[in-house]
Amino acid sequence: EDQVTQSPEALRLQEGESSSLNCSYTVSGLRGLFWYRQDPGKGPEFLFTLYSAGEEKEKERLKATLTKKESFLHITAPKPEDSATYLCAVLKGGSEKLVFGKGTKLTVNP
């Protein structure tokens, strides 16, 4: 069965304190791995899609990387406005449905 596990469930950082969020997955024939940001009461906001091991993508203070078993979302010098729940999802070949992890709730204190 396809599974996506995110860790930690919650993370508190001080402003400027860099860290990483983990997304490990078991899926046959990975077609893409997606990262989203979700603010309370809002819909998921697309951040990145990674397609193959070794791929990296960056956007502002965020950098996503992918291996054959996991993905990391690195947050460099976070700011309070980076506080949100970060969701990871996988899409496998032959399917059009995303399988989501439960997310990591990030809180960045000023």
Added chain:
Amino acid sequence: NAGVMQNPRHLVRRRGQEARLRCSPMKGHSHVYWYRQLPEEGLKFMVYLQKENIIDESGMPKERFSAEFPKEGPSILRIQQVVRGDSAAYFCATGVGSRTEAFFGQGTRLTVV
């Protein structure tokens, strides 16, 4: 994702009533996906539709739930005879091609009382 419109944003229904949730895709998008998010749970796939066709409904409960995406107008997720366990946030995502999953709406929060 502001272009994907869902309404209503909040919906309260009594047990046994019907709930109709609407999703208007971004302009040019012909693929619609519905997901459900229960408290403390991840987003779960429900159904994938293209215009006038249900492509994959493997995540839909067998009874009381139905979805459509007509040639004209929004996609509709219908829940008949709602029960308290249906209380959740329902999101649609729309797109076309390989970035189909990129754009989510703001969701409809259904509360069954």
